[in-house]
Amino acid sequence: MDTQENLLARRQHLLGPSVPTFYDDPVHIVKGKGVWLWDGAGQKYLDCYNNVPHVGHCHPKVVEAITRQASTLNTHTRYLHEGILDYVENLTSMFAENLTSAIMVCSGSEANDVALRMAQVMTGKRGIICTDNTYHGNTALVSQIGSRTEPIGGYSDFVSHIPSPVGSETCYEHSDPLEPQKLAAIVQQKIDAFEESGVGLACLIICPYFANEGFPTLNKGFLDPLIDRVRKAGGLIIADEVQPGFGRVGNTWWGHEMIGIQPDIVTLGKPMGNGFPVAAVVASQETVGGFRKRFKYFNTFGGNPVAMAAAQATLAVIEEEGLVNHAYTIGHIALNRLKDLVAKYDCLGQARGSGLFFGAEVRDQKGNPDPETTRMIVNAMRKKGVLINSLGKHQSLLKIRPPLPINIAEIDFLINSLEEVLVDLEKYRN
DSSP, X not given: XXXXXXXXXXXXXXXXXXXXXXXXXXXXXXXXXXXXXXXXXXXXXXXXXXXXXXXXXXXHHHXXXXXXXXXXXXXXXXXXOXXXXXXXXXXXXXXXXXXXXXXXXXXHHHHHHHHHHHHHHHHSOOEEEEETTOOOOSSHHHHTTOSSSOOTTOOOTTEEEEOOOOOSBOSSSOOOTTHHHHHHHHHXXXXXXXXXXXXXXEEEEEOTTOTTXXXXXXXXXXXXXXXXXXXXXXXXXXXXXXXXXXXXXXXXXXXXXXXXXXOSEEEEOGGGGBTBOOEEEEEOHHHHHXXXXXXXXXXXXXXXXXXXXHHHHHHHHHHHTTHHHHHHHHHHHHHHHHXXXXXXXXXXXXXXXXXXXXXXXXXXXXXXXXXHHHHHHHHHHHHXXXXXXXXXXXXXXXXXXXXXXXXXXXXXXXXXXXXXXXXXXXXXXX
């Protein structure tokens, strides 16, 4: 087996420089099962980061479904096959009555690219509104709405950013009961500017959990004034459910249900096939049909029989094992345990989250966001055998997002390990 130094050197040579790895001391993962991962030296890690193995790494029912279908047939969707029809029928039954059809793709980036073009087709306009600390993927069109790096040549005239919601409970901002109305007013300004320039408004695209923005605590109905402005202007609402979807946030299948909005288009990805590349765009039959008529869209691998077997098995496991309610119950316990640590350790600010997507702010001795200490905590947790990460505008929010089957004993290991790290950190600070 290659040494870590050789792997890193080969990686840079073969994949190109600047390919990111997690942690100062990257992990060489060779095996996964349930919520656990193992490295090449046999070290065991509790996976509290990956939302792709949604029902657990190498879940036997998903593995068996993939193996059975791969040994029978795998081809594109221009032949008739029940697999894609059965899956889309089951998937759309989880949504509101207007969302009845789907386009199957392979990644969240593809799904969001299709959704944005779909909105432009249906409205006849080009303008896209999104938040200023967002991420929706990597295609040329989708990169126009991202905030990580500015696109080559700058942002196009059909993209406009609005501030990310601060929310009613954050560590560094005071609660503002008028924030929904203020955001709605900003959206109206963007809409007016689009109309004046002749671009017009096609859509608003958001992650309804605002995951990359730091998942602020938002009350149900928070987005209503903003959504109302978009609808009055004829724009469509796109909910990017790649991160919060499939029960991740607990008690509801979708993030848009939790925040109380009804999207026109929903995009899905990461957890759909439990590691097998599956993604989708869900919309009304009229919207899907309008897009297909305009672009004659076809995806060679999207919706292939093996992908659909993986997705169908994943969906079945979520339901059979009651993982949506499980995420709510276990997540509530975990968040309360995390809040106990916040009360004990000055370096932690507010703990927040929903279901099995939660975390806590890290702050310096003046109470400001502290990305360097956040990085230290993340790396120290890796040494303890727990994989977490960070996100947010300042990369100062601990990001904890385990596979849904995590149990109480494993949550105890997570929290106890974090407390050990915080004790060591306080000694270091003092």
